[in-house]
Amino acid sequence: MRNVLIGFAVAAVLAAGARAEPSGQQIIAQVNTSRTPGHPFRVTDYLTEYMNGQPHDTMRIVVFVKQNRETQEYDNLIKYLEPARDVGKLILFNGTNMWFYDPSSKASVRISPQQRLLGQASNGDVATVNLARDYSAKLVGEEKLLDADRVNRDCWHLDLKAATDQAVYSRVEYWVEKGTYRQVKGKFYSDSGRLLKIAYYHKYEKLLGSDMPTETIVIDAVNQNLVTTMAVSDLRNQEIPDSWFQRDFLPRLKLD
């Protein structure tokens, strides 16, 4: 009888622990908080494209990021520094207000959400998608998963479905390390359910008070011979006026 009572007591404690397990939405909210500085910032991204295992193209972009006060989305302003053929081109992501500017033509061309998913610069999306606001997350379970450095991680496996029109991807799967709330892996799907990208996040460092992956490896799921690494550097706080995130400012962006 004593054993039974002890058993019930242990079970009760564990049951209480189980109830304390965070929900999918809580996990994703915590991921959002811990991976993004709470203030506007600027970062330089180095993108290296590997084709059939060999480095092929490189791209260097500067990204200005600020959370939109109305939508809570992360507005992005991207300027190309390399390669030479693209130098000076700019892309604005401000909700559905998205524009491409080419200094050669002096033309601002409006782009669709679909175009945001295509092209190399779109890889930046895998880092700045507002998970908590745009997606409803369901905890699928707990899984052990190898990270990009082939270290086994205890992860929560989450299934995210788009909950707002602003959601860039219609579905995202995430593996988040328990305890640290670090993203380990993500899979990004199109409206038709097509797997577009697989992302591995690693080389975490404390930057601007946030726990951020300094390298993201993005596998093109459509053309699996194509892998892009995105390394971040020169991350710094920057005051960014709201007026920057509009078409007319694009020709005005100057890097110091």
Place this chain on the structure above:
Amino acid sequence: MRHGAVILVLLAAASPAAAQNAPQEENSDLNLIPGAVEKAPPPAAQPAGHGKYFLEDAFGLYSFRGSFAVPYPSPTPSRWADRLSFDMLDQWTLAPRLTASFSDRLSVSEADGIGFPEESVRNDPREAYLTWEALPETYLEAGRINLRYGVAYGFNPTDFFRARTSVAQSSADPSALRNNRLGTAMIRAQRIFDGGSLEFVYAPKLHTPAPLYAVADPVDPKFDQTNDADRFLFAYSFKLEEFSPQVLITHESGRTRLGLNLSHPVGDSIIAYLSWAGGAAPGVTADAIAFGKRTGTLPSFAPLLPPASTSRIFRNEISAGASWTSEYNVTVMAEYNFNQAGFSKDDWRNWFAIGADPVLAPEMWYIRGYASDRQLPMSRHQAFADISWSEPFDIENFSLSGFALGNLSDGSTMCQVGLNYDISDTWSLGAYLTGSTGGKRSEWGSMSNAASAIVSLVRYL
């Protein structure tokens, strides 16, 4: 024992699910990451870099029609041409709030019948201006600036500074025409605020207008083309739902015109757009003949043929269209262009009837040359379609493109198919096949140019 089993069941029910190994295919995704990724050194900090500099060589073969409904006034041009260009675009910070911008193209062309250096060497200073940020997000600029307004692709009614600005290039694609054009000398003030901007432009008259087809000195900045009249422009962009509206007012040579640009996403993959301009203006024939007389190309007694009113009435220019992008990186655009000052079906009939007389043919071609110089659709109703496919069939760094410009009255078209291959970060290869279709008595079928094939090689510096 029974009690022990109950305890185990309770424990199993109460404890959180123990972490399972992820399905094998999840970890096998790691095999897609090449070993070279692990060995790659971390990126080294680099300076912001310079502007865009490149060398381009474009070689073209051309074929021409032999007989015309309206005799061609000039001899058949060379059946081949080669152009070597040095192109640059850069910006320098002179002081914390002061920048200088410069954009230029120096070209040397070779073809049968081209004189050296007058016709073969050409330097086009597209832009040279200073920008002073007088207050945060408030800019004052002075110099030659290539200013472009509008959201359309085939014909931009609100692109008020497009007339007489084209520079030699390897593609007839309207978007390529946009990339290579002369700016206009002006002073410009712009205030950017959250959601929009307000700007004012004054482009002074610096020279009397150059005649059409005039051969300029190789280093002539061509202000007699871009600044042959005083012009004022006011533009206001603001936030209105998702329409990104922009309204414009421009005044030139006693003509005031209004403009409006709108665009809106439709679903995830479509952008719809509308560009409109309107104001009092004569028809294209009266405008062209008046210009020809003013610049001395046409004698003062040249008749207005066919006889037409020279009075100005309110005329509209409209471009409405949509672009659609697929999941497979194919973008298709379809656009309708309306130019009320352009030729109607009757105007075309008259043009062919009058132009059949060899004495009057040069004047008829002059009217078309005038419209082309101003990048105006010759026809009242025109359609533009464009398709681009980036990395077709998963061919890396390769893109296919094509466009068609069609006269909706006679069905004739001018089309182009292009391909581009980025050989490396610094080399690109392009090829363009252009042709026109239509009978002798159609807009595009009446032209001298029948087809062309151009190959261009670009080395970015």
